[in-house]
Amino acid sequence: MEIKQKSTWEKVELGTCYYPEHWDKSLWEPDLRRMLEHGITTVRIAEFAWNLTEPEEGVYTFDFFDEFLDLAERVGMKVIFGTPTATPPAWLTEKYPEVLNARRDGVLYRHGTRRHYNYNSKKYQELSAKIVEQLGAHYGKRPCIVGWQIDNEFNCETQQFYSESDTIAFREFLQERYGSLEELNRAWGAVFWNQSYTDWAQVYVPRTTYGDGTNPHQWLDYIRFVSESTIRFCKLQSDILRKYIKPGDFITTNGMFGSVDNHRLTRDCLDVYTYDSYPNFAYVWGDPKHNNTLLDRKWSRHLMEVRSVCPHFGIMEQQAGAGGSVGMDAPAPKPGQMMLWAMQSIAHGADYVSFFRWRTATFGTEIYWHGLLDYDNLPNRKMDELKKLHARVEAIQEIAGSDYVAPLGLLKDYDNVFDSQVDAWHGKLISASETELFVAAQLSHTPMDTVYLYEGTSLEELKKYRVLVLPHGEIMTESKARLLENYVRQGGCLIVGARTGQKDIDGHCVMAPVPGLLASLTQSSVKEFTWIGPGDDPVPMEWNGRSLETGLFNEVLTAAGEEAKVLARYNGDIWYTGEPALIETKVGDGKVFHFGGTFTRGTVSALLDYLGMAEPFGELAQIPAECEIAVRRKGEKEYLIVLNYGKKPQEIFLKQPMVDLDNRCDVEGTVVLGSYETKVYRING
Numbered sequence: 241m242e243i244k245q246k247s248t249w250e251k252v253e254l255g256t257c258y259y260p261e262h263w264d265k266s267l268w269e270p271d272l273r274r275m276l277e278h279g280i281t282t283v284r285i286a287e288f289a290w291n292l293t294e295p296e297e298g299v300y301t302f303d304f305f306d307e308f309l310d311l312a313e314r315v316g317m318k319v320i321f322g323t324p325t326a327t328p329p330a331w332l333t334e335k336y337p338e339v340l341n342a343r344r345d346g347v348l349y350r351h352g353t354r355r356h357y358n359y360n361s362k363k364y365q366e367l368s369a370k371i372v373e374q375l376g377a378h379y380g381k382r383p384c385i386v387g388w389q390i391d392n393e394f395n396c397e398t399q400q401f402y403s404e405s406d407t408i409a410f411r412e413f414l415q416e417r418y419g420s421l422e423e424l425n426r427a428w429g430a431v432f433w434n435q436s437y438t439d440w441a442q443v444y445v446p447r448t449t450y451g452d453g454t455n456p457h458q459w460l461d462y463i464r465f466v467s468e469s470t471i472r473f474c475k476l477q478s479d480i481l482r483k484y485i486k487p488g489d490f491i492t493t494n495g496m497f498g499s500v501d502n503h504r505l506t507r508d509c510l511d512v513y514t515y516d517s518y519p520n521f522a523y524v525w526g527d528p529k530h531n532n533t534l535l536d537r538k539w540s541r542h543l544m545e546v547r548s549v550c551p552h553f554g555i556m557e558q559q560a561g562a563g564g565s566v567g568m569d570a571p572a573p574k575p576g577q578m579m580l581w582a583m584q585s586i587a588h589g590a591d592y593v594s595f596f597r598w599r600t601a602t603f604g605t606e607i608y609w610h611g612l613l614d615y616d617n618l619p620n621r622k623m624d625e626l627k628k629l630h631a632r633v634e635a636i637q638e639i640a641g642s643d644y645v646a647p648l649g650l651l652k653d654y655d656n657v658f659d660s661q662v663d664a665w666h667g668k669l670i671s672a673s674e675t676e677l678f679v680a681a682q683l684s685h686t687p688m689d690t691v692y693l694y695e696g697t698s699l700e701e702l703k704k705y706r707v708l709v710l711p712h713g714e715i716m717t718e719s720k721a722r723l724l725e726n727y728v729r730q731g732g733c734l735i736v737g738a739r740t741g742q743k744d745i746d747g748h749c750v751m752a753p754v755p756g757l758l759a760s761l762t763q764s765s766v767k768e769f770t771w772i773g774p775g776d777d778p779v780p781m782e783w784n785g786r787s788l789e790t791g792l793f794n795e796v797l798t799a800a801g802e803e804a805k806v807l808a809r810y811n812g813d814i815w816y817t818g819e820p821a822l823i824e825t826k827v828g829d830g831k832v833f834h835f836g837g838t839f840t841r842g843t844v845s846a847l848l849d850y851l852g853m854a855e856p857f858g859e860l861a862q863i864p865a866e867c868e869i870a871v872r873r874k875g876e877k878e879y880l881i882v883l884n885y886g887k888k889p890q891e892i893f894l895k896q897p898m899v900d901l902d903n904r905c906d907v908e909g910t911v912v913l914g915s916y917e918t919k920v921y922r923i924n925g
């Protein structure tokens with residue numbers, strides 16, 4: 241998969257989301273001037289404003305945004321223009337109810353909120369194409385426009401589509417994928433519970449069925465289909481925009497949400513990917529009282545995922561204020577957190593950070609989603625923080641375009657991502673392991689990338705990583721197995737966890753010893769397996785005198801080759817005590833580890849220690865677990881970014897002289913980071 245490696249922005253820039261249609265026109269100019277004074281150079285507009293350009297079917301009006309764009313050009317503000325398809329107008333949904341998405345039982349989602357359309361309605365595609373064509377043709381050459389955002393947050397709100405158009409398109413998708421009903425019946429294991437189809441007209445998107453027993457292979461294909469539908473709808477728009485945009489202007493969309501192959505979406509439709517980062521959700525959904533959760537620091541995991549799609553990305557919406565649609569009550573960011581979260585994005589590769597939103601709406605569903613300014617429009621601490629951030633961004637501009645450096649990679653692929661959405665076993669395993677892997681890597685300051693495997697992934701892409709972890713790659717294909725074997729043979733280190741290689745591409749369990757297609761590489765196999773039930777005691781394994789928990793699931797392993805060495809055995813009061821839990825096998829110049837459990841913080845840190853991978857940048861600085869680090873590299877230049885997520889000050893120790901980019905001073909030795917403070921150092925000169 242070709243990944244766009246170059247940054248879209250020449251320098252780090254700040255922006256905000258502005259809704260001219262929410263405000264009296266007399267506010268526009270003072271707003272834009274005030275933004276510029278605070279370092280905001282770009283606004284995103286228009287993504288929910290279909291009615292303003294097509295108030296009636298086929299009647300196009302451009303005055304409203306022309307007036308705004310004239311002003312933007314006069315004051316020197318850059319603009320990202322949104323296509324409005326996330327919110328179809330009432331005239332449209334009333335006249336063409338077939339464009340609406342439906343609940344699984346067929347009830348249509350009516351007008352009154354957003355994202356209530358379906359991707360597959362021919363009518364919606366036609367009307368979307370027309371409005372995008374009109375917008376592109378009319379505004380495409382405006383000098384202030386620098387980029388286009390397609391729709392808004394594909395697959396947010398819902399990732400499930402059950403309209404009649406979806407069923408028709410699903411049948412076409414399956415005909416293309418399988419060619420015949422015989423093949424479909426085979427792939428779906430339709431003989432089970434007498435589900436075989438004898439006519440394509442009998443095939444539907446999943447419908448309301450009794451209990452939770454819908455065919456899992458049908459679900460897996462359905463998620464693949466939703467992904468295809470999303471990409472097709474995005475491409476419909478990007479193909480049109482390409483005809484009109486100025487050279488150098490970019491096309492993006494903002495995310496990221498599930499049930500879509502974001503990598504292919506980006507490759508096929510976009511110039512750059514942008515992400516919407518709301519770390520304060522951690523204080524609503526997380527467990528703030530629990531010391532071991534990383535709260536807002538966990539957003540680095542999402543940023544790591546975004547970086548895999550697009551190493552130099554943008555943040556289209558960066559949280560600026562307290563969140564709170566109807567039914568949600570979130571705290572306001574504490575002093576310093578807005579800056580911290582912006583720096584978190586920048587540390588992971590964002591070259592554009594745009595705050596959601598300029599001023600809090602005084603009406604509508606999001607009256608409690610707070611922007612930079614509050615309803616009163618008066619100066620406030622968020623605006624002060626924005627000013628400081630601007631000064632900061634200017635001071636650290638030289639890091640723009642530098643690459644994030646990670647020696648550790650988390651392997652993923654969309655077949656497995658989608659399968660884990662369908663298969664409860666897979667879902668639980670991967671969710672636990674990825675969380676623990678991320679936390680352990682964070683606490684030991686081991687920067688990690690996500691690496692997506694595709695049929696065309698090259699060995700060179702994998703060789704960048706000293707260690708790759710495939711926690712539970714249940715679906716395995718010949719070509720991926722071959723690629724992983726080559727990576728190991730040529731000196732790589734691969735770690736696989738329980739249930740790897742358990743399934744084939746259709747999600748059927750393989751009739752072979754597990755890890756299936758990887759068994760000849762690992763030289764190990766699984767004799768038995770079990771969940772650790774809620775009533776069971778945790779099962780430890782003993783490794784070099786350490787007792788380490790083996791998580792939610794245990795595979796009892798067997799070493800099946802000369803090079804396979806048992807490193808750790810289960811112990812405790814369990815019937816498989818003494819049996820292998822972790823096997824290391826040398827293959828060619830590299831090695832592979834087969835671990836029978838789900839990854840826990842303890843097992844990951846023991847593995848990282850064993851491989852000499854914990855604190856890989858330990859020669860630069862000693863950093864407490866409370867702080868995250870990022871190392872960025874551009875040619876000969878290297879940078880160290882340190883982020884303190886806590887209220888308490890943290891002491892770090894710089895082991896070599898570095899330049900603090902904020903004040904251009906040389907520093908070495910002990911430095912104290914205040915609450916939520918971040919530092920950016922140039923390491924070498």
Ligand code: GAL
Nearest residue numbers: 392393396516557596606609
């Ligand atoms: C995003 C969305 C914005 C706004 C924001 C705050 O998900 O793109 O339009 O809704 O969240 O809720």
